[in-house]
Amino acid sequence: MRTGNNIRLRTDGRFEARYIKGRDLQGHAIYGYCYGKTSEEAAKKRERALRELTSVREMNLLILGAGSHGQEVRELAESLRVFRKIAFLDDENPEAIGPCGRLERYVGEYPVAIAAVGDQALRMRWMGDLAREGYVLPVLIHPSAVVSPSARLGYGSVVCARASVGSGAVVGAGCIISSGATIDRNAVIQDGTHIDCGQVVRNGE
Structure with a gap:
């Protein structure tokens, strides 16, 4: 009733x-x-x-996945100097504060979270889990990267050191733009795409 x-x-x-x-x-x-x-x-x-x-909560970041990409994401996040605390969830790494399957426990202390794993399907599934639990999914851009003001980047995406995203480019959610990669002007990158180190993506590719 x-x-x-x-x-x-x-x-x-x-x-x-x-x-x-x-x-x-x-x-x-x-x-x-x-x-x-x-x-x-x-x-x-x-x-x-x-x-x-x-209420105002501390800008603490939770990273799902403590592998090589997760470690890179942590260093990138530290370079931004906006997160008071950064922690991992991982099923194997003893450095983690818990397993990935328990992410619902940490949204109060770590309101910002990102999935940092190379496997596309797993990364997108974790992003969905984080969104359903109410986490904020940020866009992380390394200070040395160059991103045009007219480019659009989807939530949960990471732009690594010395990468470049040109004017009018569209980068989907949950993407990884690795170090030194170039996204040309007006290029469109689909959700969950990983652009490898030094790779160049031109409009229409």
């Missing part, structure tokens, strides 16, 4: 208050739920959850 204001009475007798906690990769709403014995209790829990979402 719905009682208004996105609060409903469940069949188990509890009241459920729904709120939007983020957006997925397609821009669709991701909902959070708070429960209470009364409608008022559920509403108060939702208010607390919304306050936590909108």
Whole structure:
């Protein structure tokens, strides 16, 4: 039974208050739920959850994958000097604070996260997981890279040292533009693409 204001009475007798906690990769709403014995209790829990979402949080970065690309991403992020803390999730590396399958535990402490693994399918799947949990997926650009102001870069993409992205270029989500690579003006790079070191991509390729 719905009682208004996105609060409903469940069949188990509890009241459920729904709120939007983020957006997925397609821009669709991701909902959070708070429960209470009364409608008022559920509403108060939702208010607390919304306050936590909108409060200022430390700019801490979580990197999924501690392999060679993950280490490169960490060094790039450190060079930006905007993240107070940087940590890994990895299933094998003892340096990691936890396994990748437990990423939902860390969104409060590490609100910004990026998937840093070479495997395209796994990288895109992790990006979807991060988006559903409400993480912010940044674009990371090395200080020595040159990116035109008119270029468009999708979330979760990484532009490494000395890479170049020309005017009007479009780089999709979750891409890796490796060191020294060149994306020519007006070129279009599809989601999840890895442009290797020194590679040149011209318009129409």
